[in-house]
Amino acid sequence: MTHTTQRVDDFGITLPITQAACKMAEKFAHQQPNSAKAEQVRLNTLAVWVVNEYLQFMEIPTNLKVSDSWNPIMQLCSNVADLEITSVGRLECRPVKLNEQACLIPPETWEDRIGYVVVQVDESLREAHILGFMRSVNNEFLPLHQLQPLEALIDRIAQLQASPAKALVNLSQWFIGQVDAGWQTVEALRELLDSRPNYAFRGSVTTEESFQSQTTKRAKLIDLGIQIAHQPLMLIVEISPEENQTSIRLQLHPTANQVYLPEGVKLTVLDESGAVFLEAQARSADNYIQLQFRGDIQEQFSVVISLDDMSVREQFII
Structure with a gap:
């Protein structure tokens, strides 16, 4: 003592x-x-x-x-x-x-x-x-x-x-075809998943042609580790320009032959200060969850996908 x-x-x-x-x-x-x-x-x-x-x-x-x-x-x-x-x-x-x-x-x-x-x-x-x-x-x-x-x-x-921060995904660059590594078109990622039976994508996602030509959509696989082993999720980010702002829609879909998302998985948007701005949580029979908002040019935000004590964060700048 x-x-x-x-x-x-x-x-x-x-x-x-x-x-x-x-x-x-x-x-x-x-x-x-x-x-x-x-x-x-x-x-x-x-x-x-x-x-x-x-x-x-x-x-x-x-x-x-x-x-x-x-x-x-x-x-x-x-x-x-x-x-x-x-x-x-x-x-x-x-x-x-x-x-x-x-x-x-x-x-x-x-x-x-x-x-x-x-x-x-x-x-x-x-x-x-x-x-x-x-x-x-x-x-x-x-x-x-x-x-x-x-x-x-x-x-x-x-x-x-x-220390250098994790690279921000620049959404405005997507409009001119400059897309960050790891992000693919929904169609390309779906074809990749369909070629691997254990990870096949069974969700229904509307293709870009159904929206206005300026709308851009990209997708990325999210792995939450042992909590949902061999069941990566697909995060889809869709953006479209508006007057002085950008419209952003986020969707989280299941893969791996799963019809529904894992119950309790969360999709959260954090503002620049780290405060929760929007959040959606999957129920027992949700085949996807979605959030939609608008942001200003150069505004930063983070998207967190979480289940229990596992989480993955992606950081964006508009």
Whole structure:
């Protein structure tokens, strides 16, 4: 315990737990089926809230609402305490109690994280100590004496912010025939799938000739991995010019001889800040789902296809 206290004094930071934080934690806790799960969600929520307050103070933009830790379904099904840092990734904020010498890092949080912050929550729930940072883990218990100073977290975020972003798919270029790698016409992709019986496309998609000549449509296979093994989905992006804007229609279709989409698969549009703009979710007998919107030239957005804890993101600029 002495060693842990030494590290807090050396490079940790203490922040008050606000009434708003307590109210939100209690709200989430009351939605849980038993007292143990309620306590887990309560502490996770407080840890995320405190780290969010710290990053806001450091003028690092975050988005609580798109974090799994703020999703009631994910709270119930998983032990997650993630915080979405805008245009950077997800930071896991793990709580520990006073006198604990190691922090639990659930295996479901070992991937898709830019790092881990450990937060010691006071028993009175009046203050919390952000103890330190770890870039990666491969064990369920992280000894607190291994934590790095919070400066390492700030450096990590700055590094990721400065690194080259994933190439944006430029939709305006599609109008002049310049199409990004991986995107094909619906007809070409359908022929490719039909030539591979295990992946045959059975959906019904209207061809481009049925629309105005300026409409452009391209498709790409989306693989969500083991959740729907050997069943890639087809994402179709259709664009057409309008006065000072571009009309965009997204469709998600099944392949692999499947008539319907996997129940629960989501098609989500995020705006430039990472906030959810539009979302559709497949029901038990949907053979496709669709979203339609308009955007300005040079406007950026992301499309996320997700099922349970698996997701694929495509980034676009109009």
